[in-house]
Amino acid sequence: MRPEPFGALLYHYGTRRLSFLKNPTVLAVVRSLAEHPTARSACESAGVTARALPAYQRALAALAQSAMIRERGKP
Amino acid sequence: MTAAPLPLVDQFQHGLAAPICLTWELTYACNLSCVHCLSSSGRRDPGELSTARCMALIDEFERMQVFYVNIGGGEPTVRPDFWDLVGYAVSHRVGVKFSTNGVKITPDVARRLAASDYVDVQISLDGATEQVNDAVRGPGSYRTAIRAAARLADAGFRSFKLSVVVTRHNAAQLDQFAELAREYGAQLRLTRLRPAGRGAAVWNELRPTADQQRAVYDWLTAHGEHVLTGDSFFHLAGYGQPLPGLNLCGAGRVVCLIDPVGDVYACPFAIHDSFLAGNVRADGGFARVWRESELFAELRRPQSGGACTSCSAFDACRGGCMAAKFFTGLPLDGPDPECVLGHGETALAQAAGVTPPRPVTDHSRRSPVPITIGRRRAPDRACDPDPLAGFATRMG
Numbered sequence: 001m002r003p004e005p006f007g008a009l010l011y012h013y014g015t016r017r018l019s020f021l022k023n024p025t026v027l028a029v030v031r032s033l034a035e036h037p038t039a040r041s042a043c044e045s046a047g048v049t050a051r052a053l054p055a056y057q058r059a060l061a062a063l064a065q066s067a068m069i070r071e072r073g074k075p
Numbered sequence: 076m077t078a079a080p081l082p083l084v085d086q087f088q089h090g091l092a093a094p095i096c097l098t099w100e101l102t103y104a105c106n107l108s109c110v111h112c113l114s115s116s117g118r119r120d121p122g123e124l125s126t127a128r129c130m131a132l133i134d135e136f137e138r139m140q141v142f143y144v145n146i147g148g149g150e151p152t153v154r155p156d157f158w159d160l161v162g163y164a165v166s167h168r169v170g171v172k173f174s175t176n177g178v179k180i181t182p183d184v185a186r187r188l189a190a191s192d193y194v195d196v197q198i199s200l201d202g203a204t205e206q207v208n209d210a211v212r213g214p215g216s217y218r219t220a221i222r223a224a225a226r227l228a229d230a231g232f233r234s235f236k237l238s239v240v241v242t243r244h245n246a247a248q249l250d251q252f253a254e255l256a257r258e259y260g261a262q263l264r265l266t267r268l269r270p271a272g273r274g275a276a277v278w279n280e281l282r283p284t285a286d287q288q289r290a291v292y293d294w295l296t297a298h299g300e301h302v303l304t305g306d307s308f309f310h311l312a313g314y315g316q317p318l319p320g321l322n323l324c325g326a327g328r329v330v331c332l333i334d335p336v337g338d339v340y341a342c343p344f345a346i347h348d349s350f351l352a353g354n355v356r357a358d359g360g361f362a363r364v365w366r367e368s369e370l371f372a373e374l375r376r377p378q379s380g381g382a383c384t385s386c387s388a389f390d391a392c393r394g395g396c397m398a399a400k401f402f403t404g405l406p407l408d409g410p411d412p413e414c415v416l417g418h419g420e421t422a423l424a425q426a427a428g429v430t431p432p433r434p435v436t437d438h439s440r441r442s443p444v445p446i447t448i449g450r451r452r453a454p455d456r457a458c459d460p461d462p463l464a465g466f467a468t469r470m471g
Contacts, residue, residue: 013143013193
């Protein structure tokens, strides 16, 4: 994961795919995922409002689908 | 993969902390002499970066968090330190994709490559048949490439790339290329022929016809993300829907080239002083060139679409490829020479009297020295004192 002015770039060496975090908030969320019990809690502590939550849910789901992030305990 | 609908294309236009697509040509030396070589390769440059310099550059890539480098040449594998450099990059968390004609892919090398997650291999092949390929890449090059592909497949290397420059002579072979890729468990990659390097001299006769361009576009849209393109066909987006990937010239914004002597150019197809941003040996190294060079700053400023601005397709194709315009003598803020709406042909006709800029570096092997040994003709004199008497020895 490489911070960029607009957020960050992610590269997965296994899938050889590039993903984008298009704002600093989603970058903060992704960075703090490991410290939180749930993705919702990571979003809330990064200041994501209830209204914006669905957009972040979709973004994290897309990242999970492309194997950039994965559920704890899963290979 | 989005959180908020920010215009990413606009962000890219302002440049990134490090390039996404960094091409590093390790050597100008090559065993082949492809007629369309972008870098006019052949002979090794005596000023080629040393092993130590290359490793220092890899250290810098690591600090900049460059995800991977696209290593090319020349034929990069002919450098004696090539495998050491690949190993060094991988151990410093810089992934490697390298382009090769396959000449050094032995079964043993194939096995080692298959064992690494951080190395990808791209085998160049410009014809789905020996005849079409060898006409462009030289005798024996098809067999060399196919032999390398077979060795990688046998070693269990999945999804290496078969990389094809689309020309007038192979544009009808796209299905055959896809079949070849399937046969070897590879992924097909198609790229656009650019009038760069030696390619400038053959571009007009090798470039796809207008009908072929349309067919290539339809083929690409039908095959979607299964076929890679290096995002090189974005000028075809003017036909309608954009192609997968970045539909934008990335020169100096997301793309750059480091050549064998450390010169940094805006893109691999623009080896010319006009696009030279600096050298990695200078103070501040590559990072400084990438972040501070005046040329790159200029390329990252909003570009004028010039004559194209009023065109309905401009948002799709963005005026096409900078290098293609430059080396065909067209203005950079006008249409691409292969503009799908035909504006390129008009511009080319208008520029007919203009001499396009010539590629500045040329490492092409000098024409082969035709010394005919063993073909004796009758001695000029019965008792010639010259030890070479009777041998036709011509240099030049």
